[in-house]
Amino acid sequence: MSFRPSSTLETGYKSILDSLTTAVLVLGEDLTIRYLNPAAENLFETSLTRTQGIPLHEVLIDSGNALKILHAAARNGQSYTRREAEFALLTGSRLIVDYSVTPICLDPTELLIELHPRDRQLRISREEDIISQQEASRILVRGMAHEIKNPLGGIRGAAQLLDRELDNEGQREYTQVIIDEADRLRSLVDRMLGPNKALQIVPTNIHEVLERVRTLIEAESRGKVQLKRDYDPSIPEFPGDKEQLIQAVLNIARNAMEAAFENSNPLLTPTITFRTRTLRQFTIGHKRHRLACRIDIIDNGPGIPPDLLQNIFYPMISGRASGTGLGLSITQSIIGQHHGLVECESEPGNTNFIIFLPLEDIK
Structure with a gap:
């Protein structure tokens, strides 16, 4: 099945819409999706190829009231803006957005919708915190590993020297315990440090x-x-x-x-x-x-x-x-x-x- 390109896109503005960081979608009759720009594809966790010609309610889950308002806007040619609307995606993710609806003058049956995620800045801030925490954790672990591995090496070496001097097998069991436990702790520290080899790209x-x-x-x-x-x-x-x-x-x-x-x-x-x-x-x-x-x-x-x-x-x-x-x-x-x-x-x-x-x- 093929779909008629949106009149908005036929005017030559598609490249401009594609470059916007604002999520933009165009709805046709019966609120079917005509167009998503890349920012909208990212926001909805889908692609235009997968959604073109599909009713909006199969991509976004919201109260029936919101869909009624969109139908009224398409029918009456009215523009409106809604703040802090919450939508659920079919993937299970939730969105909190401000969005504006504008009927397209070249084709009154089409609606242009701009969405501004409210949680985007919060997500970016949270990710920066995670990266900072990860770096702080890495520095802490590396410092701790250095302080642990040096004395462990000394303990293991001393236990090996003592083991050579002992003739009593019962006593040598104790030195072997020291050596084994030192090796176990060293292995644990190495695992804490994570992979230490270069990436094989x-x-x-x-x-x-x-x-x-x-x-x-x-x-x-x-x-x-x-x-x-x-x-x-x-x-x-x-x-x-x-x-x-x-x-x-x-x-x-x-x-x-x-x-x-x-x-x-x-x-x-x-x-x-x-x-x-x-x-x-x-x-x-x-x-x-x-x-x-x-x-x-x-x-x-x-x-x-x-x-x-x-x-x-x-x-x-x-x-x-x-x-x-x-x-x-x-x-x-x-x-x-x-x-x-x-x-x-x-x-x-x-x-x-x-x-x-x-x-x-x-x-």
Whole structure:
């Protein structure tokens, strides 16, 4: 099925609308989507190709009252503005926006809508805080590692010398305990520091990474976890270290698997969803990227306590008695080396770890 291009676009302004950072969409009759500019595609977590000709209510979820007002605006040719409107996307994300509706004079049945996200600045500020915390944590861990590893080396060396001098096997067992424990602590410190080798940059397909992780989780769970896929096939290859990205995503997926098994509802199937979307003109921290990728890893476990949520990316922070608290810290470090970021949103029955990766050269 083909759709008639919007009269607004026929006037030659499409290139201007495409370059705007303001989200703009054009609705036709019956509030079907005629056009989304890249900023709107980013805001709605979808693309024009996927939504063109689709009614707005299949992309945005809002009260019926809002749709009635839009129909009235199209019917009566009225302009209006609404402040702090809240919408839900089909992906589960929520938006708080100010938006203006203007009938298009060349075609009164069409509406031009401009949306200004209210939470955008809050998100950018939060990401900058996460990056600052991550850098402070890295400096702290490296300093602590230096102070721990030096005396550990001395303790281990002294224990080895003492071991050579002892003839009593019972006493040598004690020196061996000292050596083994020193090695264990050194290994723990090395894991806290995360990967220390340079990235092996190759053209990387994010879906190959996710499929490798999905296969591993399916094997580890013995098929007891339902694994859902919701991929955007338009995401291009990007420069990345495939093996390290697999490790980063696997750390999150393993946590999601454990959380899904902890759900108290016996009728609820443990489920993990892997979702990808393309983001255009997207800001990660303080840097704007022409093209980025969003990866969501969602589980239906009991959720993360609010007092723990803000600290889960710090080393040695874990919500499980058996956890080391290193997996998410290592993940954040690997994604940070790719100039990306990891965030988490959690409520009972829906925990979402979100990875943002720029689809550009790493410099």
